[in-house]
Amino acid sequence: MSVIEGVLNFILIYFIVSGIFNYIAYSRAKKAANQAEQELSAFNLPVKEEIELVHDHICGSTLPKSEAYVLAKDGIRHYFCSWACRNKFIEDNKCKC
Numbered sequence: 669m670s671v672i673e674g675v676l677n678f679i680l681i682y683f684i685v686s687g688i689f690n691y692i693a694y695s696r697a698k699k700a701a702n703q704a705e706q707e708l709s710a711f712n713l714p715v716k717e718e719i720e721l722v723h724d725h726i727c728g729s730t731l732p733k734s735e736a737y738v739l740a741k742d743g744i745r746h747y748f749c750s751w752a753c754r755n756k757f758i759e760d761n762k763c764k765c
C-alpha cells in the first residue's frame with residue numbers, strides 16, 4: 669500500500685515538475701518568438717538613406733558628399749569630384765577670375 673502511494677506520489681510530483689519545466693520552456697520560446705517578430709518588423713521598416721549630394725563647380729558633376737574632396741575657403745566649403753578639380757579651383761582662385 670505504502671509502496672503504491674509512494675509510486676503515485678512520485679508520478680504526481682514528476683508531472684507537476686515536468687509541467688512547470690514545460691511552462692518555463694514554453695514561455696521562453698514565446699518570448700523569443702515575440703522578440704524575433706519585433707526584430708523582423710524593425711528590420712522591415714523603410715530605411716531612409718539620406719545621401720547628401722554636392723556639386724563640383726569645376727567640372728559640373730554631382731557626387732555624394734562622403735566621396736567629395738573638400739576645400740574650405742573664406743568659411744565656405746567647396747566640394748570636388750577629384751583632386752585635380754580641387755587643384756584647378758585653387759589655381760583659378762589665385763588669379764581671381
Ligand SMILES: [Zn+2]
Nearest residue numbers: 724727749753
Ligand atoms: Zn570635378
